Amino acid sequence: MLQSGYLNFFNVNKCGLYRISRSEAQGLDLAETFAHLKKWVDERNFDATNPWDPKTHRNKPACYAHKITRHGKTGDFLLTLWKGESDKQGPLYGISVNPDGTVDEAIKQTQVNSKKPTIWGRPCYYWVIPEINCVASIKFENSRCDSAMFQEWVSGCMNYRVDLPEYKKVETVTGLVRIQFPEVREDNGLQYKHIYSFDMSLKTISTGAAKLTDLARSVTHIIRRETVSIKSVDQRRGWAKLFKRFEVPFVSAEDQTSRRVELRVEAKPTLEEIKEIIDQHAAEHDAPGWEDTGFITDKSGKTVWAGSFRISENISVDDQGKAIIDSENLFRKILENRDRYISPIIKDNALAATGTDS
Template sequence: MLQSGHINFFNVDKCGIYSFVGKEPKGLDLTETFLKLSEWVEGRDYETTNPWDRKSDRNKTPCYCNQIHYDEKTGDFLLVLLKGENDKSGPLYGFVIGPDGKPEKTPIKQTEKKTKKKTIWGRPCYYWVIPEANCIASIKFENSRCDSTMFQEWVSGCIDLRVDLPDMKKISTTTGLVRIQFTDDEENPYKYHYKFDMSLRSLSTTSAPLQEMVSKITHIIRRETVSLNVKNQREGWVKHFGHLVLPYTSHQDGKSRKVELTVEARPTVAEAKEIIEKFGSSGEASGWDDVGFVLEGGTKTVWARSYRHSENISLDDDGNDILDAEFLYKTLTHYRARFIAPILKDNRDASTGTGTGTGTA
């Protein structure tokens, strides 16, 4: 069956061991991180590829690793994860777990086959790690999911809680933070921690559509969903929303409010790109939380999601509900050079300070 995949690209903002006061990492860069994860996953019982305890970490979405494919030629990784879900929005896929803790090779679909054997249910997630471009891409098919927050937490959770780091010692604080000390650095006991953060990429600053849109911006719109009866930990203007007196709103008729703020602004291309990447929605479908731009005349608003750096692919799944990592990667290699060319250019421009910095008012 022919499958269409939608690809979103993310910047890797941080990856490595950081001191609590420094900005540059000390070890465990993108390649090192995923090589460690590949070694750790290999041969493990399937259930233990979820780094969190199901009883004590109930607020974490269970996430299991099906496969990690590493391409030595390019240095890329392709991960196939299983997001543990039990909702009814589409079919669930499961792996029957054998007595040895290993999953059966062929997944089953919950709507087509019943089993009394131990089974882990969820939906596949595909992530393409590209160290050369310092970016990560999520690949979304009709039956799969994309959850960038879960992916970041899974990577950090594995490194913090499960993966052995022979040259480092780890302790967990009462707040759950894992502090790290290098074994040859007794002068700085547990002054480090692992961080893995990524943000949605926008189109290149040299992109004609982005430049044209920026030249017409008159206002910026910020939309957020704000809790009414839970302490809001967000920073900025939404932090003070609970202090506003608004008509026809009460704590009894809902748990949250959709809030919109419009500000007059004329950002440069570089500033608009930063706004899109920092505040733009990375959800699979259109939702409320996002950032938008009102164009001249005030009759048109464009949303950040339409200026994501994204691509599309098509492939024949050969009847497989969950794609093999190496198979999917081989398809991606046909487009790799074209997909990452604008990212590499942006990275070069950023390092030399030659990126587009102004827009036309």
């Protein structure tokens, strides 16, 4: 069956070893990081790829590496991570672990008939593109996207699990990991300790793009949509906190938990302010939904939504009758359309560098 999904692209803001007060990475860039992660995952059983102990880190979802594939020609990686979940929001999938550490194919919860240890969850797909310093999440109906979990998994593995023979790891009494080069690399003879960091943010178009510049000239109103709880006092700042004070007519007496609300305000934001609003929306919402921010223009009166400035693509993949999409099949489909997917990123990166539209 053909499964439809979408790709959201992320800028990699940080990846590598950093010294305090220095913004340039001193090693372990995107390609190096994921080469290390692939080697580490390939040498371990599936259930040993969760970087943190779930008993002592209950605030973190369990995250395992199902498979990491690298394409030799492009240098791209595709990661299929497994987010451990037990909620009932959609079907759960199980991966059974054999006594020798190998795993069976993922199956739906309703199909389980095995006494083998089973790890319940859903797949998460990430396409890592060192050439353009980007990561794309791939979301299907039966998969998850959790960018915070992905970043924590990468950092957790690199800091605490992955062997780095070319470096020296030092763990402080508070549990922080500092990484040193084995040889002296500084003129003053000191060996500086570095911190491994991995940070990314959803990619939106640059301020120099004609579409954004044209919007800034014609905005008359800003629209903000939110889902507001009326069951408990809302602690958020601003108008949402006051919503509970007002009676809402024509609503069901049975529905007393939340309301979808929309606020429209006259405004004339600058280009930089519009970009800030768009970036903030992207940081808070990595999937389409009711909660959104929009701009009304004087040209047509139509609403231009912040999400339309996110760089994203659609994808369709045959699941081949399997419970989850096979990673090799997915990677093959991505690579077939790679040029089309990354050309807007390359164009926008060039635009950001020059500040002019082409």
